Amino acid sequence: MTTKKIKNMEEFAAVSGISRPTLSKFFNDPVSVRASTKARIEAALERYDFKPNLYAMNQNRRLTKNIGIIVPHLADPFFAKIARTIEDHIQVMGYRPVLLGSQGRPELEVQNLENLRSLKPAGILFAPLGRASNRGPIEAFCKEVPTLLFDANLEGVGEGFIGSNNDQSVGLIVDYLCRTGEPPAFFEMKSPSNPNAYKRRAAYLKAMGQLGHQPHLIQAIGDGWEFEEIGFREGMRVVADKTLPTDTILCSNDRLAIGFLSAAFESGRRIGLGPDCSMRVAGHDDHPFSRFTCPTLTTISQDYEAIAKKSAETLLTRVEAESPVDSREEVLFDGRLVMRHSA
Amino acid sequence: MTTKKIKNMEEFAAVSGISRPTLSKFFNDPVSVRASTKARIEAALERYDFKPNLYAMNQNRRLTKNIGIIVPHLADPFFAKIARTIEDHIQVMGYRPVLLGSQGRPELEVQNLENLRSLKPAGILFAPLGRASNRGPIEAFCKEVPTLLFDANLEGVGEGFIGSNNDQSVGLIVDYLCRTGEPPAFFEMKSPSNPNAYKRRAAYLKAMGQLGHQPHLIQAIGDGWEFEEIGFREGMRVVADKTLPTDTILCSNDRLAIGFLSAAFESGRRIGLGPDCSMRVAGHDDHPFSRFTCPTLTTISQDYEAIAKKSAETLLTRVEAESPVDSREEVLFDGRLVMRHSA
DNA sequence: ATTAAAAATTTACGCGCGTAAAGTATTTTG
DNA sequence: CAAAATACTTTACGCGCGTAAATTTTTAAT
Numbered sequence: 008m009t010t011k012k013i014k015n016m017e018e019f020a021a022v023s024g025i026s027r028p029t030l031s032k033f034f035n036d037p038v039s040v041r042a043s044t045k046a047r048i049e050a051a052l053e054r055y056d057f058k059p060n061l062y063a064m065n066q067n068r069r070l071t072k073n074i075g076i077i078v079p080h081l082a083d084p085f086f087a088k089i090a091r092t093i094e095d096h097i098q099v100m101g102y103r104p105v106l107l108g109s110q111g112r113p114e115l116e117v118q119n120l121e122n123l124r125s126l127k128p129a130g131i132l133f134a135p136l137g138r139a140s141n142r143g144p145i146e147a148f149c150k151e152v153p154t155l156l157f158d159a160n161l162e163g164v165g166e167g168f169i170g171s172n173n174d175q176s177v178g179l180i181v182d183y184l185c186r187t188g189e190p191p192a193f194f195e196m197k198s199p200s201n202p203n204a205y206k207r208r209a210a211y212l213k214a215m216g217q218l219g220h221q222p223h224l225i226q227a228i229g230d231g232w233e234f235e236e237i238g239f240r241e242g243m244r245v246v247a248d249k250t251l252p253t254d255t256i257l258c259s260n261d262r263l264a265i266g267f268l269s270a271a272f273e274s275g276r277r278i279g280l281g282p283d284c285s286m287r288v289a290g291h292d293d294h295p296f297s298r299f300t301c302p303t304l305t306t307i308s309q310d311y312e313a314i315a316k317k318s319a320e321t322l323l324t325r326v327e328a329e330s331p332v333d334s335r336e337e338v339l340f341d342g343r344l345v346m347r348h349s350a
Numbered sequence: 351m352t353t354k355k356i357k358n359m360e361e362f363a364a365v366s367g368i369s370r371p372t373l374s375k376f377f378n379d380p381v382s383v384r385a386s387t388k389a390r391i392e393a394a395l396e397r398y399d400f401k402p403n404l405y406a407m408n409q410n411r412r413l414t415k416n417i418g419i420i421v422p423h424l425a426d427p428f429f430a431k432i433a434r435t436i437e438d439h440i441q442v443m444g445y446r447p448v449l450l451g452s453q454g455r456p457e458l459e460v461q462n463l464e465n466l467r468s469l470k471p472a473g474i475l476f477a478p479l480g481r482a483s484n485r486g487p488i489e490a491f492c493k494e495v496p497t498l499l500f501d502a503n504l505e506g507v508g509e510g511f512i513g514s515n516n517d518q519s520v521g522l523i524v525d526y527l528c529r530t531g532e533p534p535a536f537f538e539m540k541s542p543s544n545p546n547a548y549k550r551r552a553a554y555l556k557a558m559g560q561l562g563h564q565p566h567l568i569q570a571i572g573d574g575w576e577f578e579e580i581g582f583r584e585g586m587r588v589v590a591d592k593t594l595p596t597d598t599i600l601c602s603n604d605r606l607a608i609g610f611l612s613a614a615f616e617s618g619r620r621i622g623l624g625p626d627c628s629m630r631v632a633g634h635d636d637h638p639f640s641r642f643t644c645p646t647l648t649t650i651s652q653d654y655e656a657i658a659k660k661s662a663e664t665l666l667t668r669v670e671a672e673s674p675v676d677s678r679e680e681v682l683f684d685g686r687l688v689m690r691h692s693a
Numbered sequence: 694a695t696t697a698a699a700a701a702t703t704t705a706c707g708c709g710c711g712t713a714a715a716g717t718a719t720t721t722t723g
Numbered sequence: 724c725a726a727a728a729t730a731c732t733t734t735a736c737g738c739g740c741g742t743a744a745a746t747t748t749t750t751a752a753t
Contacts, residue, residue, distance in 0.1 A: 035741085062407075069741090082434060299582065409738060
């Protein structure tokens with residue numbers, strides 16, 4: 008508990024009796040020194056409390072231990088949750104996560120990449136906006152910094168893609184809905200910004216075809232990331248529509264469903280499974296709020312934990328590989344049906 | 351469009367015809383050089399695309415342009431939104447925001463401060479966990495780095511506090527509820543972690559007293575930040591309780607209200623103003639989801655924009671002041687009543 | 694115990710920029 | 724227009740650490 012003030016690594020070398028280059032090696036990677044040396048350093052560290060200067064450290068290093076994480080929208084609880092999970096994994100693996108959100112704006116997305124570049128990151132975990140993304144700068148960036156996409160894929164960009172298997176998950180919930188009532192119509196945005204939306208639309212059409220049902224698309228107009236608002240607005244129209252061929256609505260994602268449920272409630276339309284209900288609604292993603300909608304939302308749960316873990320591991324494996332791997336890896340995780348009260 | 355590759359400031363000095371020390375001054379603060387020089391540099395910048403090395407820049411600077419932002423929980427849309435707004439302001443004012451979330455964990459909160467310290471930040475905007483916060487390390491930190499609290503106050507800590515006027519806002523909504531129906535009971539957590547909760551409880555008691563009504567507290571047990579879950583669980587109990595002296599519930603915050611509404615729906619209890627409704631519920635904060643609850647939530651809107659702006663300005667004023675100010679500044683913003691359908 | 698291999702130390706240099714001091718050029722003031 | 728004030732250039736040093744090469748010490752293997 009002498010807690011003498013240590014100014015730099017030189018001084019710490021003096022008091023700890025370890026040479027500075029060895030200390031440098033230790034701070035870069037603790038297990039790269041002999042176990043006995045590691046123990047000595049750690050003992051000294053407890054008595055003297057020294058942290059290497061972050062800036063001096065990274066200035067000359069070919070590669071830092073920084074891992075950038077970029078998500079489309081930090082204010083979206085879905086992304087907040089998955090980003091948080093990834094951060095945990097990155098940290099445990101001895102790296103330093105830096106989290107940025109693109110607020111749904113393509114310019115900001117590119118700017119985030121630029122800002123990360125000056126951190127000399129070892130790699131990036133990147134959930135792009137999707138269709139709205141500015142591909143040119145992103146592709147250029149991915150050639151310089153190992154980048155792994157997650158959640159939303161940009162074909163051929165980066166080291167690979169970790170996401171969910173929309174084909175499986177949408178097939179699963181369509182099947183469930185058909186078994187328990189009328190075949191669903193598909194409620195989505197006409198021009199979605201997220202590539203998953205296109206995959207889900209296709210998966211819906213395919214699943215309906217396989218089950219021998221006539222598909223029905225309901226496409227909300229609207230731009231941006233205010234999905235609840237769009238779901239609400241179009242939802243008001245849909246619940247009043249007498250010509251709808253079905254009483255069951257499958258929403259492309261939970262946020263649309265949340266808006267839809269709100270509209271249904273506002274219109275006095277009862278949603279759910281009970282005899283007094285006239286409509287069923289399901290979503291996709293198991294959004295953190297889907298447990299508290301009225302009624303609670305039947306949906307597909309994406310395996311946050313698995314996606315986060317696999318993303319972190321895949322990227323770091325590539326980062327740590329001595330020779331660059333030139334194959335692009337794609338891993339899709341199956342979704343799980345979460346049966347609640349809305350369908 | 352020569353876009354020759356510039357390696358460092360030395361090279362950029364050569365091609366731009368400006369001396370390196372002047373460039374250094376410019377990058378530190380663009381308006382600190384003569385306007386004509388600034389123009390010349392910016393012209394060269396367009397042709398050659400050079401960015402000073404972030405790490406080398408900050409290594410020897412007494413003070414960086416980094417501003418740390420810490421919020422209790424990034425997954426909470428309320429904090430996500432206010433953090434995002436603050437980030438925008440910080441950026442516009444020529445600083446570099448670094449956003450961190452404490453995930454509701456006091457150890458992580460302290461660790462976030464430690465991590466920020468190594469960034470040599472010019473200042474910190476800090477929304478502490480509150481009662482759960484580890485005051486010792488926080489106070490020590492605030493003595494070394496200019497820190498301004500927002501959202502939640504720790505008495506006497508830091509440069510000051512920017513928040514909302516719970517006394518005014520709770521008084522406002524209590525008054526509204528009393529004018530339009532039965533006086534409200536107050537629904538809250540028994541041991542809230544957020545200091546605002548105590549202020550709101552006190553404000554409720556005061557407002558009820560002034561209006562000559564008997565206050566009634568409903569206190570949910572539970573720890574942590576899963577407010578919706580707690581609101582739901584205790585809500586199930588409350589809606590079944592026949593001994594409740596009132597049909598009106600004022601929730602300490604919107605997240606509790608969201609859980610409460612979900613519980614009421616589940617129990618078949620109609621909430622709202624209509625003749626078929628048997629209960630009224632109000633919240634506090636104007637949470638981003640409160641527009642989509644069923645029914646939509648009557649609440650108090652905190653002035654996100656004003657709080658964010660004032661926080662950023664106050665901190666940066668202090669950071670830029672040559673002599674340290676030793677007075678602690680406290681600014682509270684009034685809330686605004688948002689009348690929706692739940693009360 | 695001897696030898697080879699692995700790890701730590703010593704020495705030395707450089708990274709890119711901040712910053713200070715002294716001198717020179719430019720702008721402002723009266 | 725001259726003098727004073729301001730801004731810029733030149734020169735020089737240092738920040739704290741990464742990293743390479745040569746040497747010495749420690750460990751593992753025979």
